[in-house]
Amino acid sequence: MNMKSHFMIFAWLVFSINLFAQTDNSISLVKQEASFKALSFLNLIPEGRENEYGFDSRSDFSKIQIEEPYQTYYVSVDHDKLSFIGGGEWRVPLSVNNLFVALLTVQLEDGKAEAVDFGGNLLAQKLQEFENQYLGGGEKLVMIRNTFLNHDYVTTNFSSLCKQANAGGHIPVNVQSTQTIFQLNEASPKVTSMAAFCKETVDFAKNTIEK
Numbered sequence: 654m655n656m657k658s659h660f661m662i663f664a665w666l667v668f669s670i671n672l673f674a675q676t677d678n679s680i681s682l683v684k685q686e687a688s689f690k691a692l693s694f695l696n697l698i699p700e701g702r703e704n705e706y707g708f709d710s711r712s713d714f715s716k717i718q719i720e721e722p723y724q725t726y727y728v729s730v731d732h733d734k735l736s737f738i739g740g741g742e743w744r745v746p747l748s749v750n751n752l753f754v755a756l757l758t759v760q761l762e763d764g765k766a767e768a769v770d771f772g773g774n775l776l777a778q779k780l781q782e783f784e785n786q787y788l789g790g791g792e793k794l795v796m797i798r799n800t801f802l803n804h805d806y807v808t809t810n811f812s813s814l815c816k817q818a819n820a821g822g823h824i825p826v827n828v829q830s831t832q833t834i835f836q837l838n839e840a841s842p843k844v845t846s847m848a849a850f851c852k853e854t855v856d857f858a859k860n861t862i863e864k
Contacts, residue, residue: 679743683722683759686766687745691717691757694771707754707774720746720753723780723796723807726824730801730858735826735851737797737815744796746777753781776805779837783807786842787835797834799850801857805837806850814847826851 695714698706708714722745726737741761746753756773759766780796792809799806808814813832816825830847 679724679761680722682764682766683743683745683761684719686759686768687719687722687747687757690768691719691747694757694768697771705774706772707777708749713749713754716749717754718748718751720748721794722746722759723794724811725796725798726811728797728799728801728854729823730854733855733859735828735854736823737826738823740822744773744776744780746780748781753777756780776837779805779842780807783835783837783842799854801854801861803838806834806845807837807842808832808834 692714695706695708695717698708698711700711703710703713722743724739725742725744726739729736729738743759743761745757745759747755747757754774754777755771756777757768758770759768761767788809793811795808795811797806797808810832814827814830814834816827826847828847828851833844833846834850836843836845
């Protein structure tokens with residue numbers, strides 16, 4: 654193995670370690686903010702419309718539990734090159750009686766967390782389906798919002814989907830990654846490959862530009 658290969662492996666390991674270390678601290682801040690602010694968002698739901706937000710009645714508000722957050726990334730395409738954009742956004746599932754009913758959006762910037770939005774009953778249910786089928790516990794949860802394909806994906810090994818470089822908030826996608834990801838927008842979470850993810854995204858972006 655040559656010196657360049659050793660350096661690339663070392664750089665990727667440093668990137669992965671730093672990513673996970675930052676994530677551990679961020680998760681604590683995000684969950685703390687969700688715990689503080691969840692009830693204030695729930696109380697904004699108009700009387701009689703609780704079902705629209707996944708709740709049977711207002712009495713459910715006192716039963717909510719804060720589940721493990723999903724750090725959220727978006728997909729960018731530039732000259733057929735894909736990258737992930739972070740932006741410090743998290744989706745935090747809220748559950749009642751062990752059922753995911755809604756998502757609280759928390760933004761994290763400069764070490765400060767702020768809850769900014771609430772909703773997503775259907776997406777919350779899809780996340781629970783994914784967890785019931787594929788999680789073994791203790792994973793770092795990441796959601797990838799692909800607005801080109803209008804699909805949401807989740808992974809428990811985000812660093813393997815990335816190259817180590819990170820410039821201007823854009824993380825280049827490792828198109829050779831063999832790590833599987835899970836598409837949520839089907840009737841049941843569907844296993845797919847990064848090769849399919851990248852090809853479909855680039856093809857869609859090309860067709861959109863050509864039109």
